[in-house]
Amino acid sequence: MIWNEQGFFEISPKPNSNELKEYYNDNYTGKKLQNGREYTTDEIYNKYLGCMEAEYILNGAKGSFIDIGCGEGFYLDHFSKLGWSVLGADFSKDGITKHFPSLTDKVIQGDVFETIDNLIKRGDKFDFITLNHVLEHVIDPNALIKKIKLLASKKCVFKISVPNDFSLIQTYLKENNYIERDYWVCTPDHLNYFNTEGLVKFLIHNDFRIIDTLAEFPIELFLFNDHSNYQKLPETGRSAHYSRVHFENMLAKDSIQKLISFRRGCANSGIGRVVSAYCSLVHD
Numbered sequence: 001m002i003w004n005e006q007g008f009f010e011i012s013p014k015p016n017s018n019e020l021k022e023y024y025n026d027n028y029t030g031k032k033l034q035n036g037r038e039y040t041t042d043e044i045y046n047k048y049l050g051c052m053e054a055e056y057i058l059n060g061a062k063g064s065f066i067d068i069g070c071g072e073g074f075y076l077d078h079f080s081k082l083g084w085s086v087l088g089a090d091f092s093k094d095g096i097t098k099h100f101p102s103l104t105d106k107v108i109q110g111d112v113f114e115t116i117d118n119l120i121k122r123g124d125k126f127d128f129i130t131l132n133h134v135l136e137h138v139i140d141p142n143a144l145i146k147k148i149k150l151l152a153s154k155k156c157v158f159k160i161s162v163p164n165d166f167s168l169i170q171t172y173l174k175e176n177n178y179i180e181r182d183y184w185v186c187t188p189d190h191l192n193y194f195n196t197e198g199l200v201k202f203l204i205h206n207d208f209r210i211i212d213t214l215a216e217f218p219i220e221l222f223l224f225n226d227h228s229n230y231q232k233l234p235e236t237g238r239s240a241h242y243s244r245v246h247f248e249n250m251l252a253k254d255s256i257q258k259l260i261s262f263r264r265g266c267a268n269s270g271i272g273r274v275v276s277a278y279c280s281l282v283h284d
Contacts, residue, residue: 001185001193006142007201009166009193014139021111023188024091046245049252049259050132050276051078054159056256057212057278063127063155068116068148069134070107073100080106084128089115112138116147125153132161132276136190145206152281157211160203161276165193168270169220178223179231196267196275208279214263215272217244 002012015023039047051074062083067075070088072095080086080103088096088107096107108115112134129148135141152158165184173179184193194202200210222228222240230237251259266272 004192006205007194007198008141011187011191014191015188017139020139020188021091042242042245042249045249045252047072047074048078049248050159050161051075052252052256053214053260053263053276054128054130054278055079055082056260058128058157061127061155061157063153064125065128065130066119066124066126066151067130067132068112069132071095071132072098073103073107075130075132076100076103076106079128087126113144113147116144116151120147120150124151125156126151127153127155128157128159130159130161132159133163133274135160135162135194136165136192139191141192141202142206145203149206149281154283156280158208158279159276160199160279161274162194162199163190164195164215164270164272164275165190166198167195169218173220173223178229183231194275196270196272199275199277203277203279207282208277209282211278211280212264213267213278214260214276215267215270216263216274216276217248218266218271219244219273220271 001009004010054075055078063085064087065079065084066087066089068089070076070090073088076086076088076096077100086103086106088103089112090096090107090109091111093104093107093109096104129151131148135144138144148158163184170182170184174182196213196215200213203210219240222236222243223231227233228236228240230240248259248262251262263272267275
């Protein structure tokens with residue numbers, strides 16, 4: 001693991017693109033879905049919280065939207081219902097086929113870099129671009145971030161989300177023996193590791209203007225308690241997960257502003273488990 005001066009840790013050496021493609025084909029395509037359980041009603045509602053949050057920050061805007069790494073398709077579903085023109089890109093259509101089969105024709109399947117290159121050549125521009133849980137997976141996050149800038153309209157807003165790794169809370173947990181290992185390091189699935197400050201630094205370095213930074217419920221709080229430390233007691237993990245789901249759902253159902261205020265506080269404190277930066281391009 002080495003430190004990149006732009007604001008993140010990265011593994012070294014990294015696999016090449018062929019090795020990475022083979023790994024994902026062997027370990028993700030179809031198999032993950034086949035072994036997964038069905039979501040509960042509360043979990044499905046929770047899946048839409050990021051969409052609701054983005055809708056609020058976009059303040060009623062409409063236009064063209066691309067979700068790079070669209071996965072199960074919750075963002076595509078939400079924004080298509082709001083009247084946006086939507087497009088997704090992912091290496092697999094398994095997730096969208098399971099959850100939103102009517103949207104499969106809105107997803108381009110294949111290598112994300114190749115898809116973006118083709119869209120750039122075609123001259124496509126988007127008013128909202130999401131890159132959720134993608135930067136940590138790619139060999140060269142700088143190359144990806146430079147490419148997606150070429151897809152942006154002048155008024156484009158980006159939402160870029162990554163796990164909050166090597167964070168304040170993780171460092172404290174390890175230094176004080178609540179955990180025995182860097183459980184967030186997961187290779188070759190994750191090649192790059194950002195925390196809240198690092199993501200902001202990385203984006204500013206790449207000429208983005210930060211609009212807002214939000215972070216999801218800090219589930220690692222449960223690791224401070226001997227009875228709920230799911231790293232030492234894996235059987236408590238599901239209970240911790242549902243606590244997170246119900247807590248954030250409660251806030252959102254009262255008002256989306258309350259959820260956003262909570263998540264903004266988590267980001268400012270550096271403790272949320274997943275950090276999202278809303279940003280736009282710096283124009284001359």
